[in-house]
Amino acid sequence: MSLSLEVETPRLVLRQWRADDRKPFAVLNADTRVMEYMLPLTGPDSDALAGRLAAGIDEHGWGFWAVEAPGVAPFVGFVGIKPLTPLLPFAPGVEIGWRLALPFWGRGYASEAAEAALRVGFEQIGLREIVAFTATGNQRSRAVMDRLGMIADANPFDHPAVPEGHALREHVLYRLGREQWQRQTNGDADAGGAPVAAA
Template sequence: MGWGMTELRTARLALRPWRETDLAPWAAMNADPEVREHLGPVLSREQSDASVVRFRAEFEERGFGWWAVEVLATGEFIGFAGLDEVDDGMPFTGVEIGWRLARPSWGHGYATEAARAALDFGFGTLGLPEILAVTTVTNLRSRAVMSRIGMTRDPADDFDDPSAPEGPLRPNVVYRIRA
């Protein structure tokens, strides 16, 4: 039996369950080559919608996952943030933190604010001993957020993502933070 989906609130944001009204702006984000620069090819509407179905199912199954992120003052959906189990086939295991925001929401501190809420949930509610974050070597914006929330990189953890094609998406860095 799942836990349902907890909602988290920060000073400016709600990390909340996904709504049908999130699907179109989420698809627009996933069709934006700049948003997808460090993630791989843009997604079709069908792929984007399917990801939300998967997010909802994972949340129901384990009590954590990817929340939709909304700006409280405006009610605007701006992306996602949350926690996920590390994919099979990676050279490490555990729970990773992540975020993805629409381009107009970049540079306002939203990713850092949402990530701190997800860290608090992971350590406080889930009792995780450690949370990690993974991104491409070239994703300097996400790496800056990782540093701002207190995560540190050990270059010994760096790896080539086996699921990425040869090129700039393959070399990855790992950041970690302990409870």
């Protein structure tokens, strides 16, 4: 079922990809700091990824949305939820992920957009669980997962898309169930606070 979702937060818009997103996305994917814990992407690889992400949103009505910060920048990266690729050992399921351009780090955008994506997944789509994963050493991304209330599995896993022997092959998996998310969201609301602290 297509939900045709566009998501707004206090500072951001999570939307379908546009043709003019591809150039800043390629710049983002060429930034060695941004891609420190991911395999590098060439310009054509970046364009192809943007095309796949847009197609996924067309198919499902949700996915890894392009993120716009109105009044700040028309494109800051992507955040969202999408079905897991079948090659992952914990598939099937749905993952949450983010990748923001370096100038927009440290503003809480990842946490703000990810909380909105979780709300879509649990409240509108009715998912039972959402997972996240990253290279074990990626402490910045893991900190966002912690802020979202996700729980790390005890044992890391080898990402099948990363070559054997590569420094980034070992990944850590985080999980968040709908009931757990509801408890922490309702608890924060009862306390008068925001559901997730800004990153």
